[in-house]
Amino acid sequence: MAVAADRGHHFSKPTQDRIILVEGQGVEGDVHAGPFVRHRYLARRGPRQPNLRQVHLIPSELFPSLLEVGFEVGAGDLGENVTTAGLALERMPLGTLIELGPSAVVELTGLRTPCVLIDRFRAGLKRQVFSSAETGPPFKSGVLGVVRAGGTVAADDIARARVPSSPFRPLPAL
Numbered sequence: 001m002a003v004a005a006d007r008g009h010h011f012s013k014p015t016q017d018r019i020i021l022v023e024g025q026g027v028e029g030d031v032h033a034g035p036f037v038r039h040r041y042l043a044r045r046g047p048r049q050p051n052l053r054q055v056h057l058i059p060s061e062l063f064p065s066l067l068e069v070g071f072e073v074g075a076g077d078l079g080e081n082v083t084t085a086g087l088a089l090e091r092m093p094l095g096t097l098i099e100l101g102p103s104a105v106v107e108l109t110g111l112r113t114p115c116v117l118i119d120r121f122r123a124g125l126k127r128q129v130f131s132s133a134e135t136g137p138p139f140k141s142g143v144l145g146v147v148r149a150g151g152t153v154a155a156d157d158i159a160r161a162r163v164p165s166s167p168f169r170p171l172p173a174l
Contacts, residue, residue: 001060002075002083002155005030011117013076018154021104021147026054027081051146052109052174056080057098058142059089062129065140071125078118080142082106084159090137094169097162103151110174112142137171144174 004013005027019027026033037049058080066073075083082100089098089108096108118126118141129141 001085003153004076004081004083007031011079011121013079013081015076015155018152019081020152021055021100021106021150023147023150026051026147030081032056053112053144054146055082055106056112056142056144057082057084057089057106058112059083059087060085062140062142066125066128069128071122071128073122073125077121078141082153082159087159087161089143090140090171092143092161092171093163094171095164095166097148097164098145099158099160099162100153101151101157103149104147104153105149106145107148108143108145108171110144111137111139111171112144113173114139114141138173143171 002015003019004015005019006013007029009031022028024035032038032053034051036047037051039053056079058078060083063073090111092108094108098106098108100106114126114129118129129139131138131140
């Protein structure tokens with residue numbers, strides 16, 4: 001549906017016509033790209049940890065449900081790099097490969113854990129992205145992954161999921 005990137009540590013990311021995913025790095029020109037963790041809080045605690053948060057993907061189906069409770073949110077607003085449609089991202093197992101466009105592949109590494117910045121963006125929004133269901137993912141704020149194959153990804157490219165054949169392992173919170 002949409003792609004976004006930002007060179008600075010801002011909560012929201014401006015949408016782009018296209019982004020370039022770089023294997024083992026993330027989104028070219030994005031502040032979170034690199035082999036080691038770039039998230040400010042996590043980088044202070046362990047700057048040489050591997051970067052499992054190179055790409056943030058979010059399902060566009062979240063936006064109408066947030067609008068129903070009074071929160072207008074669009075592509076890039078929650079800091080995601082890729083906004084998808086038709087993929088239940090948060091319900092996919094660890095290691096799922098998301099093929100984006102003609103050649104890029106992102107391996108899912110975890111659920112995006114909502115932080116206090118969501119409430120700074122829109123007061124009360126953080127509570128809305130926590131799931132009240134006893135089954136399923138605890139958060140509805142997208143997933144994180146690492147780039148396994150690079151390539152250009154454009155708004156409206158096809159996204160496909162390849163679920164691993166190994167036993168189901170839920171995505172951990174990152």
